[in-house]
Amino acid sequence: MSGTTVGILYPGFSAEDDYPRAEALLSDGATLPLVHTEMRTDAHRVDALLDIGGDDVLADGARTLAEKFGPLDAIVWACTSGSFVFGPDGAAEQVAALRAVAGVPASSTSFAFVQACQRLGVSRVALGATYPPDIAARFVDFLAHHGITVLTVSARDIVTAAEVGTLPGEVVLDFAAAVAADAPDAEAVLLPDTALHTVALLDALDARVGKPVLTANQVSMWQGLRLAGADVVRPGLGTLFSTPAA
Template sequence: MTRVGFLYPGHSAQDDYQAFAERLGDGIELPVVHTLMREDAHRVDALLDVGGPDVLAEGADELARMDVDAAVWACTSGSFVFGRDGARDQVAGVRARAGVPASSTSFAFVHALRQLRVHDVAIAATYPDDVSAKFVEFLGAAGVNVLSLASHGVPTAAEVGVLDPGEVVDFVVSNDHSAAGAVLVPDTAMHSADLVDALESRLGKSVLTANQVSVWEGLRLAGATDTDKGPGSLFRSGTGPVDTDL
């Protein structure tokens, strides 16, 4: 049995992890620990609080009692707003408290792109413009070339969690870039387990969503290798070693 634990702020799309677990099949468990969200807002100040060391330490301590094989801070915006160094510090803190290999969704995007050998990307983000720009900066520091950025401007995670699947598909498809090797959809508040395959079929290229890369990253850290039942080209590519930032 492989158990990957996720630190997840609030309650918006946490059931997506169960959907991924069911897709991956027997032998995979993806338990979620809900971390404190004092304010649900896609604003930089609120996101800095969501990813604060006190919040993550409390959640990581709970994961330490759950016998997990790896831990992931599953909040893209709550990691990339800290910049590359600050996001590394977050992961180091979770690793120390949980006592297992750890990562975060922001680093998972970078590692997934390296796994797929994709350098040029389009981003379809649900965040406001200023928050989306922080993700572009984070990716740029890791050598990723962002060809286009679309911001949906949804103000809260709760609102993202109830977006109509058809609306999500239309938003992602309409914000592809012809030269991009992948489209990135960076919000763990968005349900995506049942959308990735349809999106890749429509676009003819890799689509990386926040919950998808979080699950893949956790399985990679835990040493799981049988992942081809997971959605999208990322899972079909396996979980072999990649050049990581951690």
């Protein structure tokens, strides 16, 4: 487990600093090297998201990771909207293509959310999306396909990842609390945008909301570490990381 390397493919530049921030909390020597994948258009819009998550874009990123950082133990496409936009089957094909190129276990943030809910025994959630409503609806469908019911959706209707990355921590905490208040029966709150800075807030989010809050960058790195065989309890990274495998 010591020396585990999880490669992160991250679109553009918004909240990529969440990964070195999290890496500093990993006490076993695990690393999260990151490569920025091509983002020709920064927009939470279907055509732009299909382009961001194209197999050619991810393959180029995977090859760059290998060239810059050497052998990986797992790889994660750290983009929620750029995976679920393909639908359940398309998202699975996307991961399979990435796995074939990288030669190691692979996943995406969309599937990481599903597996994180399964780890916590969660099937009813409230969704706090930064996306426009039509994009958020596609994630609702993706989750439903995997047995997760979204009780309420709050969509902030922010078009660009760059703008999402500027939201201050107090705004994120208030947003999560408002999402939870709208759905008291939800077992968890999901914040599904890797452009949102959350790693420094994970424990505070859970405390503020009073139930698990799953965020995109959190579940992405958790999924990668899990696939790489480094699935251990880790403090400071929220309820998800403090919940051991059954």
